[in-house]
Amino acid sequence: MISNRQDMIRNYLFEKGQTPVQTLADVLGASLATVRRDLAEMEQAGSIERLHGSARIASGAQDEVAFDARESANLLAKRAIASEAAKNIIAGSTIFLDAGTTVLQLAKRIKLLGMPLTVFTNGVVVAQELAYIPEISVNLLGGRIRPENMSIVGPLAERMIDDLWFDQLFLGASAIADDGWLSSYDADEARLNACMTKRAQSVYILADGDKFSSRATYNVFCLSNAMKLITDVAPNQAFGSFAQKADLDIIYAE
Amino acid sequence: MISNRQDMIRNYLFEKGQTPVQTLADVLGASLATVRRDLAEMEQAGSIERLHGSARIASGAQDEVAFDARESANLLAKRAIASEAAKNIIAGSTIFLDAGTTVLQLAKRIKLLGMPLTVFTNGVVVAQELAYIPEISVNLLGGRIRPENMSIVGPLAERMIDDLWFDQLFLGASAIADDGWLSSYDADEARLNACMTKRAQSVYILADGDKFSSRATYNVFCLSNAMKLITDVAPNQAFGSFAQKADLDIIYAE
DNA sequence: CAAAAACAATCAAATATGTGATTGACATTG
DNA sequence: CAATGTCAATCACATATTTGATTGTTTTTG
Numbered sequence: 001m002i003s004n005r006q007d008m009i010r011n012y013l014f015e016k017g018q019t020p021v022q023t024l025a026d027v028l029g030a031s032l033a034t035v036r037r038d039l040a041e042m043e044q045a046g047s048i049e050r051l052h053g054s055a056r057i058a059s060g061a062q063d064e065v066a067f068d069a070r071e072s073a074n075l076l077a078k079r080a081i082a083s084e085a086a087k088n089i090i091a092g093s094t095i096f097l098d099a100g101t102t103v104l105q106l107a108k109r110i111k112l113l114g115m116p117l118t119v120f121t122n123g124v125v126v127a128q129e130l131a132y133i134p135e136i137s138v139n140l141l142g143g144r145i146r147p148e149n150m151s152i153v154g155p156l157a158e159r160m161i162d163d164l165w166f167d168q169l170f171l172g173a174s175a176i177a178d179d180g181w182l183s184s185y186d187a188d189e190a191r192l193n194a195c196m197t198k199r200a201q202s203v204y205i206l207a208d209g210d211k212f213s214s215r216a217t218y219n220v221f222c223l224s225n226a227m228k229l230i231t232d233v234a235p236n237q238a239f240g241s242f243a244q245k246a247d248l249d250i251i252y253a254e
Numbered sequence: 255m256i257s258n259r260q261d262m263i264r265n266y267l268f269e270k271g272q273t274p275v276q277t278l279a280d281v282l283g284a285s286l287a288t289v290r291r292d293l294a295e296m297e298q299a300g301s302i303e304r305l306h307g308s309a310r311i312a313s314g315a316q317d318e319v320a321f322d323a324r325e326s327a328n329l330l331a332k333r334a335i336a337s338e339a340a341k342n343i344i345a346g347s348t349i350f351l352d353a354g355t356t357v358l359q360l361a362k363r364i365k366l367l368g369m370p371l372t373v374f375t376n377g378v379v380v381a382q383e384l385a386y387i388p389e390i391s392v393n394l395l396g397g398r399i400r401p402e403n404m405s406i407v408g409p410l411a412e413r414m415i416d417d418l419w420f421d422q423l424f425l426g427a428s429a430i431a432d433d434g435w436l437s438s439y440d441a442d443e444a445r446l447n448a449c450m451t452k453r454a455q456s457v458y459i460l461a462d463g464d465k466f467s468s469r470a471t472y473n474v475f476c477l478s479n480a481m482k483l484i485t486d487v488a489p490n491q492a493f494g495s496f497a498q499k500a501d502l503d504i505i506y507a508e
Numbered sequence: 509c510a511a512a513a514a515c516a517a518t519c520a521a522a523t524a525t526g527t528g529a530t531t532g533a534c535a536t537t538g
Numbered sequence: 539c540a541a542t543g544t545c546a547a548t549c550a551c552a553t554a555t556t557t558g559a560t561t562g563t564t565t566t567t568g
């Protein structure tokens with residue numbers, strides 16, 4: 001249970017910020033000595049910083065923890081959606097995989113497919129997941145790395161995508177409002193996602209139930225009946241009426 | 255010693271290919287049961303394939319093992335060279351890091367520098383190493399991923415590099431012949447490396463002693479006195495005379 | 509500078525893990 | 539289909555690791 005407790009410490013520090021060692025020991029039901037040992041290890045590994053009597057997430061590791069947290073959030077739903085999405089992939093085609101955590105699960109599914117494919121992606125982790133599969137040729141967009149989710153964004157990436165064409169695009173969503181608009185927390189990412197949809201034959205949006213009825217800062221585009229939405233639960237009334245009006249193609253996983 | 259033994263199995267299978275379980279048990283001095291358990295784990299993890307009575311490296315994992323092996327080969331020398339190279343980096347500059355295992359060690363050193371930097375690289379692992387450092391802006395070249403060392407190569411990468419300019423370029427070398435020619439095992443990588451040198455103010459070549467007096471298939475370029483070579487041991491007679499004639503700038507680490 | 513708190517180091521007990529031998533089930537081969 | 543070899547599961551034993559208490563030292567703070 002060692003790594004488990006360290007994960008708990010990480011998560012606690014991430015949520016509550018700087019915390020006294022005593023508090024951590026209380027919360028975890030472990031002794032001070034044990035907590036201190038864990039903290040020493042984690043400091044060595046660079047994921048936290050210790051002060052006298054307390055600890056906090058290392059300034060550089062914030063994004064890393066956040067990414068891990070998002071990856072495991074609603075994991076079962078993401079897996080189900082990914083499996084459903086994978087059914088639509090045909091051997092020999094050229095597909096684009098977005099850089100979200102849901103799409104990362106799709107990459108893990110694709111790995112098991114054993115199909116020849118050409119994959120483009122702007123997700124560094126996605127690329128790494130597929131790189132060693134001999135049947136799959138993996139290409140990465142160029143540009144600035146956005147550490148929050150290890151995605152590649154910026155003008156260099158946008159320009160590169162303009163010269164490409166994909167059979168299928170698999171896009172994760174940060175937030176989907178009831179009026180059908182997708183939005184993102186990062187301006188560059190929103191722009192890039194919008195660009196992608198213009199360069200693909202067919203577009204799949206992957207979103208678990210948590211993403212509905214929420215908005216992020218930057219609009220990406222509005223769902224249309226040219227796209228397919230893959231999700232795990234039936235959306236609410238308000239979105240449902242939009243979906244019906246827009247004749248939206250919704251696929252339910254599991 | 256658990257992971258150690260599994261590493262030994264991996265390496266043995268990598269060198270000798272498909273091997274009976276009995277042989278592995280003999281070589282490792284462990285019981286059949288233990289070896290089988292290890293094999294079961296490693297199969298689960300996807301790094302090997304088991305047949306009846308024997309095992310071999312999984313077809314997809316060849317490159318991964320080879321990369322790990324290269325990373326730990328002559329590690330101390332690489333670290334020393336990396337430390338020496340890091341001394342030349344000045345805060346606020348824009349540098350390019352190649353995708354080799356020696357340069358990966360340099361990235362690990364840079365991580366500890368705590369300097370603001372703009373880093374471009376064609377090494378996915380290098381990019382990942384630095385991505386979470388807040389002071390450092392990391393940019394990745396776009397293009398095809400060459401799984402052998404997780405580098406990005408190909409025409410897309412070459413085109414992208416043509417629009418960029420770097421203060422310093424740090425280049426790893428696969429092989430350095432006695433006549434001063436660098437060479438590489440991959441055509442694309444050789445081309446890309448050659449391109450890089452034209453886009454940088456100053457060029458540093460990082461090469462441990464193992465790289466001297468050897469040649470790979472594809473020529474990259476010939477060392478000149480416009481470049482600096484960082485290495486750990488004095489090269490041999492033949493190379494020495496070339497270095498003197500070319501007025502080569504050689505920096506010795508450690 | 510003195511009191512209080514936090515710390516690292518050490519130790520013994522508890523727990524977890526790795527290990528080889530044995531068994532019966534399964535697969536391969538002639 | 540029979541003989542051989544390979545396998546996964548289980549057991550008991552040995553070894554490593556984790557853990558909390560205790561110690562003396564270091565750091566902080568009033």
